[in-house]
Amino acid sequence: MKRRAHPHKFLHKWTKILFLLLLLGFCFGSFVLLEKHHSQIRIFASFSPPAVLRPKIAFLFISRNRLPLDIVWDAFFQGDDENRFSIFVHSRPGFLFNNATTRSAYFIDRQVNNSIQVEWGESSMILAERILLKHALADPLNTRFIFVSDSCIPLYNFSYTYDYIMSTPTSFVDSFADTKEGRYNPKMDPIVHIQNWRKGSQWVVLTRKHADIVVKDDVVFPIFQLHCKRKSLPEFWRDNPVPLDNSKEHNCIPDEHYVQTLLSREGLDDEITRRMLTHTSWDLSFSKEHDRRGWHPVTYKLADATPTLIQSLKDIDNIYYETEYRREWCTSKGKPSPCFLFARKFTRPAAFRLLKTSVLSFNEASR
Template structure:
């Protein structure tokens, strides 16, 4: 009797072990199948997902030209993302923006930006940090709150994605007063570059900017805003104004950093954003050229837009270099965006249906097909 009980208990124990093994095998198979399924779905999604362009807006408060951009982003088909940096405390919501594209796109760690200070490039770095969190973002476009798109989204996307390079306006700055000798030896003068801050960066170059712990601190320390004559009434005048340095960080930082890293061979050394600098616009000689021309309602005409679209080369005096613009290896127009436009001026262009459309090259390709 005792032996039978022992056999019975052994039999029950074996059944439990077998059941446990069977359950474990089934559970393991289920987990493996789920993992494989998730991987396949992920690969399919990754294969189907097109690379995106991150549009990085630096704004004071609201985006006054949002309706122009609202029209531009229509039909983007998940090929773009938007990030907005505005002053701390300002909130983008349904009360401050009428475009659904900008809701939920504001970064939550913005900094106070002061013209002529390193805070401007810190804002750029903040935008890039957020944009890089999306692995599908492969190009990063800096835009101001006064920028307008000249073409439609399709043409702009194809133009930017047609090259593996960044678009960075970069040239040797030989004028005295911008470079501070105290920056050496970290930043030698032969690596000092100047250009427009409105760049288009590849993911690789965006990561270089975000991970920089060498050049940015030097800009913070030695790039200080020079006091202009109209402010000398409020504080004592400098002993020697000529020795004050106003390096304008946003016009030098990205260009100089990429030169420091030996990456200039990976750049298309021009901007795709047009700005007009009229040195005779101010009667005050000290303020001439500090800011680009602002286009008001009366300035915003089809003729103006057409003249900007027809520009096909840029000349750099300090390097005796003429940059002929190209796209997909063919001669092309230089600019995709333009600034600085007031809200009335931009809305006038939008109502006249002047903005948008394909470039000449795209129309020619369509005809050829």
């Protein structure tokens, strides 16, 4: 007797045939669609891929009025073609950076609109720094924040500077325990303990985390406003009452203590590289009075602007901290490196001479 085919086999066979027909139909339809939109596809294919957004360095300039060294910084910023920096300037209230006040397009309209009048040695300097940081933090791509003075110059080109800073995950904050009597005001306790009292430079480089801490601080800053004040000096007595006995005054310069003390109080000493990237030479012969020595940094003038000076700054590879008997060897990417990327204080003629004679060369090859 002849065996009849099982009905499931017929169903399986027709299913395979139907699948093949659908596949052929899909391929044919796709081919027709590609032919129809061939010209549009070629246009889209010719477009360049979207630019990759890279982390940026925010340069925060603190200036009295205009920036006298703007042309030097203009040459420096020209070394970047990937939009890896942003600029913010704090100048006196009402001062505008436009074609009449700056020769660099990089600084036009870069002044913050809520600046304040800053007085040396007062908490207004800290407030100016906080204003700059708040503006810079509004851009989520800003991940490093550098405070720059109006007399500061870069020592290397942009690419080297960018790689150096970005390769270090910490903030650059020269911070050491300040044990000199008279600087710490006991009235700060218990908000600011003497164990967290630190001193350093205001020209710090902060990570985004630490910049955010500075901006949001509403505990330590008010204490500094009340109890951290510079000692009265004769040159200021014409504007202020003459103290009866200034030997009992605390000599606290707010911007030299605030960031260092705040980060220490937050338990973040291990998250900072305890040195600065801006070189300053202090004039220890300024006064015969011991407590006034080192108040003013050396100003480099036209005659000082030589290749020898710049090379000597670049050759510095370690820093010694006398108060802690500590020597800090400078590294970048785990290897020995120069300590400083910037230097101050330079007059306008001195900085322009360095630029004109190519002592400061910011092209890629020169580093």
